[in-house]
Amino acid sequence: MRGSGRPREWDCAVKWLTMDVIALAGSLRSASINAAFCRAAARLAPAGMRIAPYRAGLGSLPLFNPDLEAAPPDTVRQFRDALGKADALIIASPEYAHGMSGVLKNALDWLVSHEAFIGKPVALINTSPRAHHAYEATLEVLRTMSATPVPEASITLPLLGRCTTEEQMVSSGEIAAQIRNALGALQAFLHVGAQDGPSFPIS
Amino acid sequence: MRGSGRPREWDCAVKWLTMDVIALAGSLRSASINAAFCRAAARLAPAGMRIAPYRAGLGSLPLFNPDLEAAPPDTVRQFRDALGKADALIIASPEYAHGMSGVLKNALDWLVSHEAFIGKPVALINTSPRAHHAYEATLEVLRTMSATPVPEASITLPLLGRCTTEEQMVSSGEIAAQIRNALGALQAFLHVGAQDGPSFPIS
Numbered sequence: 366m367r368g369s370g371r372p373r374e375w376d377c378a379v380k381w382l383t384m385d386v387i388a389l390a391g392s393l394r395s396a397s398i399n400a401a402f403c404r405a406a407a408r409l410a411p412a413g414m415r416i417a418p419y420r421a422g423l424g425s426l427p428l429f430n431p432d433l434e435a436a437p438p439d440t441v442r443q444f445r446d447a448l449g450k451a452d453a454l455i456i457a458s459p460e461y462a463h464g465m466s467g468v469l470k471n472a473l474d475w476l477v478s479h480e481a482f483i484g485k486p487v488a489l490i491n492t493s494p495r496a497h498h499a500y501e502a503t504l505e506v507l508r509t510m511s512a513t514p515v516p517e518a519s520i521t522l523p524l525l526g527r528c529t530t531e532e533q534m535v536s537s538g539e540i541a542a543q544i545r546n547a548l549g550a551l552q553a554f555l556h557v558g559a560q561d562g563p564s565f566p567i568s
Numbered sequence: 569m570r571g572s573g574r575p576r577e578w579d580c581a582v583k584w585l586t587m588d589v590i591a592l593a594g595s596l597r598s599a600s601i602n603a604a605f606c607r608a609a610a611r612l613a614p615a616g617m618r619i620a621p622y623r624a625g626l627g628s629l630p631l632f633n634p635d636l637e638a639a640p641p642d643t644v645r646q647f648r649d650a651l652g653k654a655d656a657l658i659i660a661s662p663e664y665a666h667g668m669s670g671v672l673k674n675a676l677d678w679l680v681s682h683e684a685f686i687g688k689p690v691a692l693i694n695t696s697p698r699a700h701h702a703y704e705a706t707l708e709v710l711r712t713m714s715a716t717p718v719p720e721a722s723i724t725l726p727l728l729g730r731c732t733t734e735e736q737m738v739s740s741g742e743i744a745a746q747i748r749n750a751l752g753a754l755q756a757f758l759h760v761g762a763q764d765g766p767s768f769p770i771s
Contacts, residue, residue: 393633424631428671429664430596461632463712464705465667467674468631474670502667502705509666 384555386416387451391458391469393424398492398529399457402522402544405534406455409544414552416455419447429474441475449481452555453515457490460499465506473506483511486558488518488551517550587758589619590654594661594672596627601695601732602660605725605747608737609658612747617755619658622650632677644678652684655758656718660693663702668709676709686714689761691721691754720753 388403403418410416425440427433437445448454458469476482487507491500500521507514520543527533528540535541591606606621613619628643630636640648651657661672679685690710694703703724710717723746730736731743738744 393631394635424633426631428596428627428629428631428674429669430627432597461673461677462680462709464673464676464709466632467670467672467677469670470664470667470673471631471670473667474664477665498705498708502701505701506665506667 382413384414384452384552385450386410386414386453386455386551387447388416388418388455388457389423389469389472390418391423391456391466391472393422393468396529397459398524399459399490401529401531402457402490402492402524402534403455404531405541406544406548408531408535409541409548411545411549411552414548414555416548419444423468423472426472426475429471434478437475444472444475445479445481448476448485449479451485453486453488453551454512455488455490455551456503457492458499458503460493460496463498465499465502469503470506473510477510484513486513486515486551486554488515488547490519490547491521492524494521494523515551515554518547518554520547585616587617587655587755588653589613589617589656589658589754590650591619591621591658591660592626592672592675593621594626594659594669594675596625596671599732600662601727602662602693604732604734605660605693605695605727605737606658607734608744609747609751611734611738612744612751614748614751614755617751619751622647626671626675629675629678632674637681640678647675647678648682648684651679651688652682654688656689656691656754657715658691658693658754659706660695661702661706663696663699666701668702668705672706673709676713680713688715689754689757690715690717691750692717693722693750694724695727697724697726718754718757721750721757723750 388406390397390400390403392399400418407416407418421440421443426444427438427440456469458466489500489503504514522540522543524540528537534544591609593600593603593606595602603621610619610621624643624646629647630641630643661669692703692706692710707717725743725746727743731740737747
């Protein structure tokens with residue numbers, strides 16, 4: 366078997382070297398800048414990092430009801446499973462009336478008591494330089510939920526007005542470079558975390 | 569016509585004297601303390617004030633989507649209409665992970681661009697003395713939306729642990745008195761507003 370394919374240790378290494386990241390957009394607007402950022406980030410991901418915008422979208426989730434925590438609807442279980450398997454998250458979300466979007470907070474409410482979220486590295490992206498209330502509120506919530514915001518990967522991008530589509534973000538040298546830098550910082554953080562872990566398989 | 573019934577001026581006065589208030593609970597939990605508070609407030613309302621917990625509940629609203637603002641779903645239109653007709657709102661909502669409940673923020677997101685919310689008096693009730701992040705965040709959002717929080721009617725109630733049901737709130741002398749005081753303050757605020765208005769009909 367060994368002679369016919371790559372050794373098992375190598376499979377293991379590939380598994381560790383390829384980091385799976387899920388990107389969440391906190392707006393359901395079809396032309397959302399935050400959703401566009403998530404798609405752009407997927408295209409700008411460095412080698413060894415796979416970024417996928419959460420396919421079902423946060424709009425697939427029902428409104429949070431603590432009575433359903435123990436036996437949540439399928440969409441919630443799928444969401445929790447997807448996030449549990451991811452090595453890290455990227456969150457890009459708008460500010461509405463100086464607050465987090467209800468869409469994002471509702472999604473996070475479903476994760477508050479979910480153990481897979483504890484210690485999860487998060488890159489929090491602010492796509493509007495004029496906004497800060499929602500960004501700070503989200504950081505506070507993430508810390509309270511025992512997630513691990515990654516400061517070096519959490520950046521504010523001056524996107525509004527001049528760079529609002531996936532194509533513009535990917536093709537704009539300056540913006541694309543900032544996104545690549547943030548993703549590189551997230552990757553570096555994950556590698557350090559993996560090396561600090563109990564069973565990093567590459568010697 | 570006049571001889572057979574009350575004069576039209578009197579109808580007008582009754583209309584002005586009876587204040588309609590809608591109470592919103594930010595949790596969908598069936599045993600929610602905040603929903604219990606809304607029902608208790610309805611029973612403790614002073615003469616001349618009618619308080620109704622929002623019948624459909626905030627769980628009837630879809631997740632906010634800016635693309636649907638102009639032609640929103642029926643449940644959103646009914647919610648906006650009900651709030652537009654009310655003289656004031658009461659909001660009682662939990663704190664989840666140091667943030668507003670997504671359920672409440674989602675409801676407010678549907679009202680951000682709705683002109684009937686501008687200047688709307690709001691009594692914001694904090695049912696958990698240990699929590700303050702969500703309360704302060706909600707105040708910031710309400711002010712940003714140009715609503716009018718009423719400080720004298722916005723109180724923190726020590727309900728957790730000892731007074732969590734509608735019946736307990738109504739029958740507890742101390743808590744019931746605090747609720748009555750807050751509702752009285754809201755009523756006084758509304759009366760002053762009515763007297764300051766252009767056509768208060770009682771001379």
